[in-house]
Amino acid sequence: MSQYDEYLGESLSALMDGEASDLDTRRVLKALALEDSQNAMLMRDKWRRYQSVSSVMKGDVVSKVDYSADITRAIAEEAVFKVNPLVKILSSSGRLAIAASVALVAVLGVQQFNLPAESTDQAAGFAYIDETSVEGLVGPANQLPAGWAMSEELQVRTVSADSVEKDIYSEEDARAYLAYVLAKHASKAPYVRSQGMLPYARMETRTTITDQE
């Protein structure tokens, strides 16, 4: 018995007693990995014997059948259910997308009322207009007309999360009022003949109209 086999025997014994170090465990596993080698066979026999002795000492039933080979084969033969990496990506990004859209809804819900008009990019995600016709169109600079300046005190205040108004006005009332003026405006705009029936298309629901007319 070589020095190595001696160490191996000690490691196996330690593993059996639950006192094996990392080095012991690794040494045993390494020997067992060489399945057909003399050492591996010996080790397996020894392990089985140790287990039997231990069972007898504890008064457990001792089986003489070696299941290990069958179990190994069964595991090898088991079909592997592979997961398509794309599905993984999709499902994870799906979760992300949902989370993102929930966040977006939350943000939009607030923004619609809180932010000045300029900062909400309503054009995002709009269907493509078929041609390049509008390319290069830049409207006139957003400038104030002659003789008019927007002073701080005249500025229209917007409702923001930290403004005092929020506490005074009910958001529900404010939203109802906004819906009302939008619908009322839509019902007024058809006076403009050049727009054809476009303004009608802006109308939201039947109730908003019948309530007013």
Added chain:
Amino acid sequence: MAVFMTAIFVSVPVLAQQSKEAYELVEGMIDASKTLNYSGLVTYEKAGRLKTSKILHLNREDGTFQQLTHLDGPAGQFSWRRTSGDCELDTTQDKKADLLSTLTSSGFERLKASYTLEIRGQSRVAGREATTLLLKPKDSFRLPYFVAIDNQSNLMLMSVILSLAGKPLERFQFVEIEVGGDLDSMTVGDAELNAEVSCDAGSKPQPLGDWTVGWVPPGFLLTDSEKEPIIGESILSFSDGLSAFTVFIESVRMSKKIPPFTFSQGATAAVSAKLKNEEDEFTVSVVGEIPADAAKKIAQSVSHTSKLRKLP
């Protein structure tokens, strides 16, 4: 040099010609909507939402009948009848309107004064050949329109309102349209009307005495005014022949419930501001398919004869 000069002499008349055609096209479009009977399916897209509707437009001797049926979302159908003529002010009948605008002319004349018209090419909408046209505002108080006009009937088949930077804000487009045919002899039911608009002389819009809108963008004229008797709200509608906005002046009681705000969805901007006199506070709201900056400026120009101060 000779080539260069030739290029100038050739291109100038071509441009002028194109512009003339563009004006004729828009004039034809307005006429078509006054004279033709049509029905069809339309899509309306704004702020990431798409709505589909069915529309019916019938011109009869006693007025125009219009109906819109929503095909998705909550069920709804609106019907209107306009008894006679245009509801827009015309100069011979109301001198007060002159105070509100330096321009005093028909809707189309005002449209020409406020927008540059440009033919952009040929396109196909709702299975029909159409000419696309860009209506570019001459100032920053209104929005550009990109429209497609049917080559055959002159009806507007598509209208896209763009931001001043040229991004689409809302889009109205026919998917299918039927012009004339059986529609010319179709009878109009009276029972299903949601609203009746009468434009005889008695109902011509009058500026509301107590309130003055100090500034509207050039070219906009008062097209309608109304005083709500119960909640005491004054409503003034303006149009430049293409775009429209509405000014709401709320009573003291209503104003207590309305915060000042700025809102925009699609091409529509809504701005609400406060006006104050010694005792009371009023709310002025401006809603329309105009840039928010213009809406703000209009809201701030509203004043009361009793010299209301703007709220600091």
